[in-house]
Every structure is written in C-alpha cells, then in structure tokens.
Amino acid sequence: MTTIKAYGASASTEDLKPLDIERRAVGKDDIKIDITHCGVCHSDIHTVRNDWGGSSYPVVPGHEIIGKVVEVGDNVSNFKTGDLVGVGCLVDSCQTCPSCQKDLEQFCENGATFTYNSVNKHIDGTRTYGGYSTMVVVNKDFVLKVPENLDPAGAAPLLCAGITTWSPLSHWKVKKGDKVGVIGLGGLGHMGVKFANALGAHVVMITTSPEKGKDAKALGAHEVLVSKDEEDMKKHQGSFDFILNTIPVGHKMDPYINLLKIDSTMVLVGAVEPMEGFHGGGLIMGRKHVAGSLIGGIKETQEMLDFCGEHNITSDIELINMQDINNAYDRVTSNDVKYRFVIDMASLKD
Incomplete structure (x- = not known):
C-alpha cells in the first residue's frame, strides 16, 4: 500500500x-x-x-x-x-x-x-x-x-459528461441530416450540442433562457428554440428525430414530447429524481418513446474518445x-x- x-x-x-x-x-x-x-x-x-x-x-x-x-x-x-x-x-x-x-x-x-x-x-x-x-x-x-x-x-x-451524452446519440443512431434537440445548455448539454453537430445533425438548442442562444450557436447549434415561447414551440411541433434531455431536475415533459416526430425518441440523462406526470396521449398519438440512458461501457467510451480525437472535441x-x-x-x-x-x-x- x-x-x-x-x-x-x-x-x-x-x-x-x-x-x-x-x-x-x-x-x-x-x-x-x-x-x-x-x-x-x-x-x-x-x-x-x-x-x-x-x-x-x-x-x-x-x-x-x-x-x-x-x-x-x-x-x-x-x-x-x-x-x-x-x-x-x-x-x-x-x-x-x-x-x-x-x-x-x-x-x-x-x-x-x-x-x-x-x-x-x-x-x-x-x-x-x-x-x-x-x-x-x-x-x-x-x-x-x-x-x-x-x-x-x-x-x-x-x-x-462526454460519454453520458455520446452514448444515447450513438445507441439511437443519430446521423447526418437528423433534426436533434438538446434541452439544457450546461455541462451535459454543451457536449450534446458538440457531438450532434459533429455527427452531421441539424442541432436545435432548446432552452428557457434566450440569452444562451449566442453561446449555443458558438458551440455548434444551428437554431435556438426558447421553450417558453409558445408560438416557437408550436412551429417546431412534430419535427424532431431525436431529443437529448439534460435537465437535471423534475419537470414537465409534455411540451417536449409534442416536439417529437412519429416513432421518435426523447432520452433523459439528467434528472435522477421523480418526474412530473405527463399525458399518455402524447406518446400514444405518434408511437413516441421516452427513454433513459446512463454512461457507457468501456468499449463505447473508447469509441467516444477516438471520435473526439478525430474531430478535436473537448x-x-x-x-x-x-x-x-x-x-x-x-x-x-x-x-x-x-x-x-x-x-x-x-x-x-x-
């Protein structure tokens, strides 16, 4: 010892x-x-x-x-x-x-x-x-x-933070041309934006804070969606192929479920605590999915690091x-x- x-x-x-x-x-x-x-x-x-x-x-x-x-x-x-x-x-x-x-x-x-x-x-x-x-x-x-x-x-x-956001993007096979939403611009969210951008997705930063828009675009987001703006949320309804939800506390999920396309998925990686109830119809009317993801295994983490090396992501x-x-x-x-x-x-x- x-x-x-x-x-x-x-x-x-x-x-x-x-x-x-x-x-x-x-x-x-x-x-x-x-x-x-x-x-x-x-x-x-x-x-x-x-x-x-x-x-x-x-x-x-x-x-x-x-x-x-x-x-x-x-x-x-x-x-x-x-x-x-x-x-x-x-x-x-x-x-x-x-x-x-x-x-x-x-x-x-x-x-x-x-x-x-x-x-x-x-x-x-x-x-x-x-x-x-x-x-x-x-x-x-x-x-x-x-x-x-x-x-x-x-x-x-x-x-x-890297593998926590990389793993769901990899598992759900986010690809070039997909419209990907990243909810929350913190330690996890900023990595989600970088990875989704490097994978070729059209990245939308979803935030309650309009002032975060400039930072989000500097990190690689193509658009910023302010979730408190009802008209903007309605405009994006039913248009996302994948949403990475990094909010760290319990919250209302219905507004974000409404953003998903048919057969699309929102993955929770931040809120390790009870969530607020949501309307089952939002999932049923569109065969949508809400899932969770932890970190990744050793093989996947190495793949993530290699990807970061290729794309110079930190x-x-x-x-x-x-x-x-x-x-x-x-x-x-x-x-x-x-x-x-x-x-x-x-x-x-x-």
Missing part, C-alpha cells in the same frame, strides 16, 4: 479538505496512473453531501480522471509508461454477466465497482477513492487511451486549483460555470 495526498469529505455537512489515503500496490493486471487533471461532476457533489443516500465517509470524489501511466503490471501489454490515459465512472465489474458480455459494464448485473464510494469486492474489499488525488491504481480493462492531440484538461469531462472548462474546490461546488450548484470545472492536480501535489 502507498499513502498519497487527496481531498475529501469526512461527513455530509463538512467541506472537502486535505486527506491522506492509501492506494494498493500494482498487481499483475493493474496500471498506476499519475493524475494530472480531474473534472468536477455534479454527481461528486451529490455523493459528498449524501443527497442520494449511501455515502460512506470519507468520500474522495472524482470520476473524470486524466493522467500519465507510471507503472504497469506483468499482464499489461496495451499500455506503457508515459501513455496519456483516462479513467471514468467505473473501475471494475464482474465481466461475466450478460451485460458485461455485451460491453455494458455500467449495467453489470452483479454490481459494477464505481470509481469512488464503492467497494473493491473483486480485489481487496477496500473502499474506492476517486480522482481528487495524486495517483490511482486501476485494472487495465477499465483504463482508456486518450488521443494525444486532445488538451488533457479539456478531455477530463469527456469521461462522464469540453469547455474552467481550470481550478484543488484548494478552490469548495467554492467550485457552490458555483456548480448556482449554475455559475461554463461548462465544467477541472482540477489542475499539480496544485495538490505542490
């Missing part, structure tokens, strides 16, 4: 502060990563504050990890020292259930091991600690190759020092960031 520096919370009511944590020795199937950057996800905040229940303290968050390989185990052949790599929301799964066999480790039927606030049940039974730390040791099957042409800081949020970020994390949490909950915070881990090492 090796003792390293980290930042974490000892209780749901406490700020994050410096901690010393232990990492396991590098096993034959492991990769040791020197962490250079880690994104700040709203899930980090929910877990630190125990909003979803089940947090086990101390919590060291962070599942948007970028770093350099510094050591590999004897069975590792596809990574070498110096490689730029990433670690997302998963660090292990059973690898044998039907979901894992389909490269859907996020839906592991025996319970995936998450990057933090989880248990290394297949390794040593210890708690997992995330990327708000100087180093991590991860099984080779859950380490991702990051294209060297990408800015490492901007690439960090791809490991969660997140729009604000780089912060580790010591500024508590202020960053307050700003995230106040929607005061464009569009993701990323921690420069050199600040922790120093």
Whole structure:
C-alpha cells in the first residue's frame, strides 16, 4: 500500500479538505496512473453531501480522471509508461454477466465497482477513492487511451459528461441530416450540442433562457428554440428525430414530447429524481418513446474518445486549483460555470 495526498469529505455537512489515503500496490493486471487533471461532476457533489443516500465517509470524489501511466503490471501489454490515459465512472465489474458480455459494464448485473464510494469486492474489499488525488491504481480493462492531440484538461469531462451524452446519440443512431434537440445548455448539454453537430445533425438548442442562444450557436447549434415561447414551440411541433434531455431536475415533459416526430425518441440523462406526470396521449398519438440512458461501457467510451480525437472535441472548462474546490461546488450548484470545472492536480501535489 502507498499513502498519497487527496481531498475529501469526512461527513455530509463538512467541506472537502486535505486527506491522506492509501492506494494498493500494482498487481499483475493493474496500471498506476499519475493524475494530472480531474473534472468536477455534479454527481461528486451529490455523493459528498449524501443527497442520494449511501455515502460512506470519507468520500474522495472524482470520476473524470486524466493522467500519465507510471507503472504497469506483468499482464499489461496495451499500455506503457508515459501513455496519456483516462479513467471514468467505473473501475471494475464482474465481466461475466450478460451485460458485461455485451460491453455494458455500467449495467453489470452483479454490481459494477464505481470509481469512488464503492467497494473493491473483486480485489481487496477496500473502499474506492476517486480522482481528487495524486495517483490511482486501476485494472487495465477499465483504463482508456486518450488521443494525444486532445488538451488533457479539456478531455477530463469527456469521461462522464462526454460519454453520458455520446452514448444515447450513438445507441439511437443519430446521423447526418437528423433534426436533434438538446434541452439544457450546461455541462451535459454543451457536449450534446458538440457531438450532434459533429455527427452531421441539424442541432436545435432548446432552452428557457434566450440569452444562451449566442453561446449555443458558438458551440455548434444551428437554431435556438426558447421553450417558453409558445408560438416557437408550436412551429417546431412534430419535427424532431431525436431529443437529448439534460435537465437535471423534475419537470414537465409534455411540451417536449409534442416536439417529437412519429416513432421518435426523447432520452433523459439528467434528472435522477421523480418526474412530473405527463399525458399518455402524447406518446400514444405518434408511437413516441421516452427513454433513459446512463454512461457507457468501456468499449463505447473508447469509441467516444477516438471520435473526439478525430474531430478535436473537448469540453469547455474552467481550470481550478484543488484548494478552490469548495467554492467550485457552490458555483456548480448556482449554475455559475461554463461548462465544467477541472482540477489542475499539480496544485495538490505542490
């Protein structure tokens, strides 16, 4: 075991502060990563504050990890020292259930091991600690190759915000010429706009805030639809091939369901909480679908990173020092960031 520096919370009511944590020795199937950057996800905040229940303290968050390989185990052949790599929301799964066999480790039927606030049940039974730390040791099957042409800081949020929006666009086969709506211009929404644009879709940013229109178009949206404008919503009714809904809280869905074409789908990726009721007729009269999507499996996440490398796609970020994390949490909950915070881990090492 090796003792390293980290930042974490000892209780749901406490700020994050410096901690010393232990990492396991590098096993034959492991990769040791020197962490250079880690994104700040709203899930980090929910877990630190125990909003979803089940947090086990101390919590060291962070599942948007970028770093350099510094050591590999004897069975590792596809990574070498110096490689730029990433670690997302998963660090292990059973690898044998039907979901894992389909490269859907996020839906592991025996319970995936998450990057933090989880248990290394297949390794040593210890708690997992995330990327708000100087180093991590991860099984080779859950380490991702990051294209060297990408800015490492901007690439960090791809490991969660990126794959969360890429996965539904890929699964529902969004293609060139499709009319795609992206609801909400935040950490998820801005990635959805970039991906849909790069896939060749006609992208419509759907927002309650007209002032976000300029930013949306700069990110790749072709049109902006203000959802509070009843006439504009009526004009777009029944015209969307696909809608990516990134709203993070419960909301009325009827207005957005009405935008879908016959046989088209709206996918929820943001609201992990009860939703308001909606009228069944909106789905029945058009054979429309409302679906949900989590992150993606390791294979799909690698495909997303490769696509980003080909199209030079990264997140729009604000780089912060580790010591500024508590202020960053307050700003995230106040929607005061464009569009993701990323921690420069050199600040922790120093």
